[in-house]
Structures are given as C-alpha cells and as structure tokens.
Amino acid sequence: MNFKNLVLIAVSFFVFSVSAQSRGVFLSSYSDVTKIALEKLADQTTFSKFNIESVKKSKSIDSKIILLKIEADNKWIKKFKLKPNTVKSEGFQIINKVNNTYLIASDDSGLMYGILELRDQLKLNGNNSKFIEKTENPHFPFRAVKFNLPWSSYRIGESLHLHMKTVKDISFWEGYLDMMAENRLNALTLWNLHPFTFMVQSEKFPEATQFTGQEFKDWQKFWRQLFKMAKDRNIETYIVNWNIITSPGITETHNVANYKDDLEWHYGFTPADTSQVIVDYMRETITQTINEYPNLTGLGVSIGERMKMPMEDAMKWVKNTFIEGMKNADRKVKFIHRAPFKVEPEIAREYIESYTDFPDPIIMEFKFNWSHGHSTPNLAITHGGKVSDQYWNPKPSNYKMAWMMRNEDFIMLNWGNTEFIREHIAVNDIPDVTAGYFIGSETYIPAKEFRMNPDVNYNWKYAYEKDWEFYQMWGRLMYDPNTSDDYFIKNFNYRYGNEVGESLFRALQLGSKMPLRFSTFYKGTWDFTIYSEGFLNGKQLYRNYKEAEDAFIRIDEMITHKTLDPLYLNIDEYNNLKLARKSISNEYVTPLELANEMERNGLKILELCHKMEGSSINNAENFNIEINDVKAWAHLSLYFADKLMAGINLDEGVKTKSLEKKQKAIDYLRQGSKHWLDLIDSTKQYQEVSLLHIRSFKFSWEMYYPRVLKDIEIVESINF
Template sequence: MSESMYDTVQFDAVTDEPAIAFATDRLRDATIRSGLGWGTGGRQPYRVGLTVEADADADRQGYRIDRTEGGCTVIAGGRAGALYGLLRIAETVRADGPAAIADEQKTPYLPYRGIKFNAPLDARTPGYSDDGDSAAAAVSDLWSFDFWRSLLDRMATERYNLLSLWNLHPFPSMVRVPEYPDVALDDVMVSDVRPVAHTTGVGMVDKRTRESLRTVATIGIDDKIDFWRRVMAHAHDRCIEIMIFTWNVFSYGTDHTSYGIDDRMDNPVTIDYTRASVRALLRTYPLLAGIGITAGEHMDRSEHGARRNQAWLRSTYGAALQDIAAEQPDRRLRLIHRSHWSDLQEVSSVFDDVGLPAEFSYKYSSAHLHTTTEPPYIHRDGFLDQLPAGARFWLTVRDDDYYLLRPGDPAFVRDYLRRLPSHARLNGFYLGPDGYTIGREQLRLAPTDDRELVFDRQWYLFAMFGQLGFDPHLTDGYFRDRLRVRYPAADPATLDDAWRAASMIIPAVNTFHFEGNKFDLDWYPEACLSHPRQRHGFHTVHDFIAATPLPGSGLLGIVEDCRTGGADGIRPGEVADRLDRAATSATAAAERLRAAADPELIELLDDIVDLAELGCYYADKIRGAAATHRVIAGTALDEDARQQAVTHLENASDHWARYAGRVHRRYRPQRLSRLGGRMVDLRDLQHDVDYDITLARAVGYDEHR
C-alpha cells in the first residue's frame, strides 16, 4: 500500500487521562482539517498507537515515535510525554499528512517552559501594571474560566508547562484566612480611574481608584476558591504547573478591616497575617506548585536592609512553608527567590532551615528580550558565581519591547535559547512582559465578535519560545510549515523573510542605544519613550548621542565614532544603513504577499510594514544624531554637518508621521504602566519628534540668545 494513499487516521489507544484525551482531540482536528477521515471505517487507515512506560527512570516529558507498518506508535515516559508526542504527530498530519511522520526521540531541552502573567485580580488587589489599560481590560477575563481554558490549552499545544501568576498581594481575592476572616473580598471590582502609581508598586490603589470602584462580577470568596481550584485542575490536566509570585511588602485589599494590617515590616500583625495568608493559600490549593518571592520592591532599601528583608521573608513565607511541610510531609513545593536586591549566599543562609531546595530567579534580559541573544547582565552581576552550591535557578525573560507590534524571527529565539548559561543548573524560563497584561486583545479599532487571546495575537513569539525551549533543533522548515498552515494564501518563505527582516529592527536599535536603557521605564522602543516622571520622557537626538552600544557588539557609539573616526568598529552610519536595508527587504516581501492575503494576514503584513517604517525613523535619527554631534565636537561651527543633521531629522519626522498614522488607523492609543500610566498616542509624539529638528538647528549657539 502506498503511504500517500492513507484516507483515515485511526487512534488505537483507549484512555481516560485528560492530557491524552486533549492531544487526541488535537490529532482528530488536524486530521479533519487536512482533509482525511478520522476513526475506524477507512479503506486505508494510518494507525496511531500509544504506550506509556511505567519505568520510573523514563523522562516524564520525553517520547519516542516509532514508525510501524501502516502507522506509528508513541512510546512515552509519562502523561506529559504522551501529550507532546501526540501533539507532534498532529502537527505533522496537519502540515504534510501522516506519510510525513518520521521516527524521532525527544526529551525536553529545558525542564520548564513558562509564561509570566501579571495578574490584576481586582482593583483592590492589583497586579504590578494596573496603571495601564491592558490590566484594567483583563480583570474580568481573569475570572472567566473560558479564558483560562483557552490559554492553558494553547500553552500546552506550544509545549509550555508552567504558568506563573504575579500579583502584589493576591490573598484577599483568593483565600479565606481563618485567623483573619474579614480580609476575604467578595465580588470582583474594577476602577474607571487609573492609579497614579510608582514603578515600585506603591500607589497602585489610591483615593481616586477607591472612589470609582464598580462591580464586574458578583461572586463570594468560596466561589472564588472553587474557581481557582478549577483553573488549577485544568492546568494539571494539561501537564502545566501553576505558581504564584508576589512583591513585598504590600497589604492591598486589607484596608477595609480593623486588624491593623499595613505595609510596615516591623508590624507584628502584618508578619502574622502574611504567614497565615501564605499558609491558607497553600492549604486551599493542593495543586499549587509553589511560591516566588521578592525582597522588594517595597522593603528596606538602605545599606543594611538586605538581611532585614530576608529575615522578614523567612518569618512569613518561610515559616508558612514549614507549617505546610509539617502538615503535608509528602507534598513537593517550590520556593523561588528572586535575586535582585538580594545576596544569594545570605538568602541561602537565612532560609537554610526551611527544608526546601534553594532556587533563585534572575531577570536575564532585564526588560528587553529583543536586544541580544547573549545578554551581559548575568555575568556583570556575578549571579552564577554567587549561586550557592547545589542551588538551581530560573530565568525571567522579559519582553517589554513589543506592546503593539509582533516579532517573528526563529533564528533569534533559537540562538537565544541555545546560549542560556549554566544549563545543568537551569530549571527553565518564564516569558512575558511586566508592563503589559497578556489577557485578551484590546487594541484593535476594527470591531470583532470575539477578543482573541494576546497569546494568540502573539502566537508566533510564544510558539517559538515554547517549541524551541522543548526542542532547540527544530528547523526553519518546521516554522515555515507553521506559517503555511496559519496563512495558507501566503508563500511561507516570502512571509518568513519579511517577518525576520522586520524583526531585526528593534534588536538593532536596542543594541545601539543600549547603556542606560536597561529597564522598562528607561526605554520603550516602539515609542522612543521613557517614564515621563521617573525618567525624562521622549529620547531626543542628545540621548542617542549620549547612550553607548552593547559592549562586545562591535558597534561604535556616536561620541566614540567621532573621536576615533570609526577606526575600529561598526559606525553609526553603518547601523543606520542596516536598518534601512532591513526595512526595505521587509516592506518589499510583505507587499508581494498583500494581493492574495486574507484579513488576518493583512493585519500581520501591516505590522511588518509598520516595523519597517519605525526602522527607517531610527535610521535617520541615528544619522541626524551623528551629524548633530559633529557640530558639538567641532572647534568651529560646522554648518554642513548642521544641515545634514536637519535633513536627516526632517526625513525621520516624515517616517514617524507615516508610522504613527499607519499604527493608529488600526490600533487605539493605550495607557502604559511602565510609562507612568501615560496615554501613548504615537501621533501626539510628533511634536517631540519634530523638536529634534529644532535641536539640530540650535546646536552650537547660545540657547538663550
């Protein structure tokens, strides 16, 4: 029988395991979408078998696919391996049919591939970005089981097995604390007013937000508990663990009580309440895998405060974990210590008697994933040298570069993951933004019947990290197949070329405009902005002159280039030329695809062209900044350089106008948390963009003349 003649896919295993049932549903869907029949009754069926090995030494996530006569068998080390093996078969059937299924054996490259999700549970128990519009839009979603079912299903499909939920102080919205029963909050409330918060989380609830509260869901605390138990059970059925991360010390959601709870570290009521709350959380949710804690942002930042902070965390979280260990000695729990503002050896010493393996977390790319595939910070900070013997670690992979548009470069992600340090001690990563809540899409101006998941809008980024985190050897052909299935009207090679070229732009800008722009409040590249109060807002040509490139990148900053004449390195003008070439390539490839595109593809092509226009803006801004500095550095006014600067910055202004106009024909402006809750309308920044031209005209003259 010719393999090309299969007319049916038949799954021969019978199981009531939810993870396997889910994967079977995905295989059935892929089979039907590929035009084949499903189940028994076909003349020439392709038969898929499944064996789950009981061997305790088998990797629980690993699997082997063995081709057989007229089919194949998945041999898995556990239910997760069965899930991933069957999903792999489903992907192949959907892309190329069952005849393309090949022998393969896989174990995960990283044990954990996770999502970082800032969780705004309620305006009274906010997340860390509730002064932005995305958080406010997500509150109702977080209390919808359909939302979590969809997200967890999609996470499993892309090989994620950890969901980390981050909230400043989640306990009043999630548990009933026996010792402090009045803390528990009924209902779900939002505020129509955004708080005026600090980036430490202070002020995330204020007088104005309290006065504008309104109820979006009527639900008692017991029903809330049932809700989150159901979410965690569904996660378990998709082989996904859930952890909760907190910042400290916060007491949001307790101000309606008379217990005397507040944010003071020396308040014995707060210490006892926090310990009781953590204990209640772990008792209430037996499927909760653990807790992550932060020695900040609202703790003692004085010279001698570090040990005091750890002692507080030990007396609250550490003590609560000991309480649970005494009650449930067979339960496996994690306690992850976030490393910033902490001495790792001191943490290990203070928590030594808690009885849990030492685990630490590091912000690997700081806030800017899309800069370099080998971020320097973990080596600058000496994190790996400080890591205690026997301790394992996690990497927080922060993507605060893209709040509007969408990256798509598998080569960047593959190289990023392959270069992760100290792999033998690395548990994995959790990926996501800090200044944006990845709930449901809320930016489109065009009306839609259904708000898609941000995970689906950014599907390619999440697919790349999840799939390559499991198997970094996946080829470019695999990702082009994914593009072909998602966008059947497009030539996948052309689309791949366009998306990769556009995705080079922000990393190129971030690498050039690097030092001093480490954090999300320092730099937001889609808008050329920083925090307007804690930093200085729009980045002018003078900021581009002052900032130096990523060390080791081979790039010369503007000042160094002018000083040395570009003797040893890649000059700013060459960086600008690279940006222009990437923009030209991306635009040309995108436009070749437009004629046959459906609405979903057109939206993606528009994003690609928008990125290209942004790249052209930065190219001319860099040229304009370089020419401006030549005027500054000259012994006499260089009028030719001044005119060059003005011309380049006028061109940059034109590119910005086109970029802003294109973006806001499709997407609404939004308030962004890491920009102080500022409403970011790219069109309104035209005045700042044009002021760069004025700065170039005025440079070298007495500014008060």
C-alpha cells in the same frame, strides 16, 4: 460514560477517519492529560466514528497509531520489537513500522506532547501524509509564562484594569492554557501584590477577609477550575507576590503596613513593616492556601521594592513566613525565589541553600538585563546592581536558575525572531544551573483585545492570539532549540498560504531585530526607561506629569545616552575615536554599522512585502494586520537608521564646527520624518490606547509626529 472512570480501563480505542484513511489509536493507559491531547488530535481530522470501549489486554491490536509508556508498556514494546531511544520526562519518540506509527513516552506529559506533535504533522503536512519519525526531549525542564493579574495589581492603570472581566473568565483560560500546551510551555506563574484574600478566608485572621458569601465562592470556583485545567495540560501553576504586602483588613485593624505618603504607590506597599501580626498572618495564610488548593503547584516570592532592610533581615522574614508556611502545609509544594535586587548574593545564597524541605530544586528567578530582556543576548545589567556570577559560581546545591525575559518593548506589533532566541539560549544556558526561562510583561496583560481599531476586521478574540509568534517561537525553542525555521514557516503557510508564508516569516524576523538593536543601543533599566517600538523613554515623563510627548527620545539626548551592551559604542564615543584617528576594534558595533543594518533590514522588509502583493492568501483579515505590522517594523528600522545618521553628523558637526555636517543631520531627520509618516499609515489598524509606559496618557505613533519634527528644529537652532 464518565471519562474519569476510564483510568480503570486497560485498553481504549479512539477510532476516527482521516480523509479516506482510517486511523485508530491504541492506549494501554488513560489520563486526563492524554484525553485532552487526543481531543486536539481528533480536532485535526474528520470523524466517521468515535468509540471508547474496554477490551482485554490479550486482544490483538488493529490500529494505525499506538501510544506506549515505557515502564507501563514494556511488554508491548518487546512484542512489537521496538527499540526506543532515550526518552526523558516530557519527551517522546515517533517510530513508523509496517503500517503502524508508535508513539513512545516515559510519562503522560510526553504522550501529550507526542500526540500534539502528530496533530501538528497532520495539520502542517496534510492529513494523508506519513508521520515523520523523530525523538524529542525537553532542553529546559522549566518553560514559564509570567502573567500579571489585573486585581491587586503591581502597577495601576486602565491598560491593566480593563482586563478584569476577561481574566476572571474561565473560557479565556481554557484557550490560553491550550495555547501554552501546544507550544510546550509548562509553567504558569501568576503575579500580583497580595493574592491570598482572593483565595482563602483566613481562619485565624478573619479581619483579613476581603470577600464573603457567593462572591468568595465564585473566587474559589475560579481558582480550582484554573488549577485543574492547567494540571490536565501538564502545566504547573505558581502564585507569586511581593514580600511584605498584606491584606487591607490586616493593615486597618492592626494599624500596620500603613504607608500613604507616596502617591505613586497604592495601598499595600510598605516600608519593611515586620510586625509580628504580619508574620503570623502570612505564614498561616500560606499554609491554608496550599491546603485548600491541592492542584496548585507552588508559590513564589520577590524581595525588593519597599522591603528596606538589610538583606539578612529580608531573608529571615521570608524564612519565617513563606518557608515555614509551606513547611506546615499538608503536602510539599515547589518554590520560586526571585534573586534579590541588592548585590548581596552570598547572603541570599546562604539562606536559600539552607531550605532543604522541597521536593524539587527551588527556581531562582533572575531578571535578564533588568526589565528589557529582549535586547542583547549578553548579560549586561541586573536589577539594581552590577553583573555577578556569584549566584551560579560555584554551582548551587538546591536551586536552579531561570532567566526572566521581561518584555516592555513591544506591545502593539507582532514580534518573532528565532535567531535571537536560539542565540540567547546558547549564550546563557549554564550547564547544570539553568532550568529555563520566564517570558512575559509587567505592563501588558495579553487578555482582552484592546489595541485594535473598531473599524478593522480580525479573526481572533483574545490578545494572546494575535501574539501567536511570540509564544510559539519562545515555547518551541525552549523545548528544543534545534527546532528548524522550517517548522515556523510551515505555520505561517498554514495560516496564510504557501505563496506568502515564508516571505512573511522572513519579514517578521528582520523587523523584530529593530527593538532588539534599539534596546541594546539605548540603555534601559526599569519598565518605563525605554519602550522600543514607541521610541520612548517614559522615565522622562514619569515623575513630572507633563505632556505625553515629553517621553519621545530626542536627537540630542540619543547622542550621549549610554548603550546597554558595552560592545556597542554610542554616537559620542564613536565620533571621539574617529576624530582622534584612533582605530576601532572589530569587536565593537558602531552607530554607523547599526544604521546600515537597520536600513538594509527596512528595505528588505518592504521588498518582501512588495513580493507578497497580489498573492493568493488565506485569512485575509489577519494577514493584512500581520503585513502592516512588518511594514511598521520596516519604517521604524528606517527611521532609526536615519536618526542614527543624523546624530553622527550632528555630533561631528558640533565638534568640528561644520555647517555641512549640520545640514546633513537636518537632511537625515527630514528623511526620517517621511518614514514616520509611513509608520503612522501602517499603524492605522490600531486605536489610541492606554499604555503604562506613558502613565495616564494614550498612545499612538501619530501623536509623536510633532516631536519627530521637533528634532529638526533642535538641530536648526544650534549655532557654532
């Protein structure tokens, strides 16, 4: 039977057995969204029978699980004497009554999440367990992934381009989209410089065409499959690009946007070429893209980079291209607009709030703490300017804001900290303004697994599968910040066994604080100004092309470098206050307090790891990689603590001409060098990898050990 025809069926039954217990599923309506979710639910069971049959509505229901949509199934809700709570879009309620479990939702999306919740409960609590009653509604309506595409990529490097084949493989996307749905992530934003030549052959500008024949047909097939698969999982899709970046064919044919002087940038970047041919081409191509891909949810634009013009002119350009192009399309689409980098929000707001032809509020994407969102939960900086509330005060009329949580700080090691995510949401959820979050990276594509040492065994195929905690914690907590740690602990137990699950969860929570604290103490701005798990400042290397080791953050530099959060004192400020015998307010975090916290965390992680030794575990290959990751975080935490203590003593020694303090600094650095050796040992599961943070150089922790020792030489060479 053709599944697509099942939407005409009034009632369908899915009958399967769970252990010795039979559970049937009654549906009063059917869609591709519920079909996929039910298949996932069935995956959690052992089949004895799987039937799809049409029955009359008058037929009695003999099922264990009954799925109901509030508006369509009000008759059944009354018949079963159910009193549902308030269930919003994408929300659901689970009710147990007599021998049946009722899943109630207001739409297919809610049914999907509810079905996946039932699957989760069977998986985590056991197939014979009773379903737990609950009502869940999404806290944020917009829960997005930022995914940079490897073709026409914003940055250039082997660490991006090695993903080409994987990202064009529809099998990769099937798994990735399943992961998103299971974690309740509902928007996929795809970013590159100029996506349109990969999607359409311009009717009015044939010179823009980049692909022809079968190659172009393959691209069309790819996009259509991707957008349809996403829609079938309640995932919106957006194509997002950077302003006046045009087709190479347009550039070459019309001699426009041709900027080749700066070798740091590749073709397509332009110093604000607003030629009419570019305006016309962009507008027409945007319209054509929307018309040819009906399952594409919307488009997005970013104003910045080489768009060197007054803000008012930049906004006019967006209006004449993107806004007009979308307006001319056969259907309405949604729109994402990055908050402009320049500090002229009053001009940007005036234009954006004049765009009234959209079916839903525009999503204003706002970078949180520039490229390093995983830092302090307090908004300390924006991209290119000072912090201002002018984008949300007064409340906008036609847009909602979504925070961009860029991650350029941990790429190799697993990360997950529910405490930080909950606190971030609590601090930054502006009532009636915040729509949600984007999570993702500019310099890391979670596709081909390229990090692991070939000699190491592991049981996953794609990079995002290793990063499961990151997606699960962010996705589930964006949907419901009240999700307890018990849910995540159960997931650790399910993967690795009850004897180690909670300890591994606790160890990862502690370890994941290290990059948060480091990027709060050591201020970063754009991508390469900090790489926390590597202890690097790639900006030092970026323009000079010296040795990769030059990116390592030195002891002398760390003393005076500014902190990101103004409530954190750097070493120089702290010692100045201490030597002047001035009191330090309790609201400040001192380097000494930070060092003590990092030492406690590191030692506690190692204690938890020792506790897990000899335990019964599941999936030993993946568990060994996870536990080595948390050990690596422990050693990074201890190294950070020792380096802070060395800096405190060195700075005080220089200021007071104390040889004793100088020697203490040397002792701390020597102790820290031992922790770095332990870090090298914990990270042998990784090979040297290409990493954009250090440009064309390879990365491993071992290659930086000489610079760890160099700190000792720096201190020893200081004379009073």
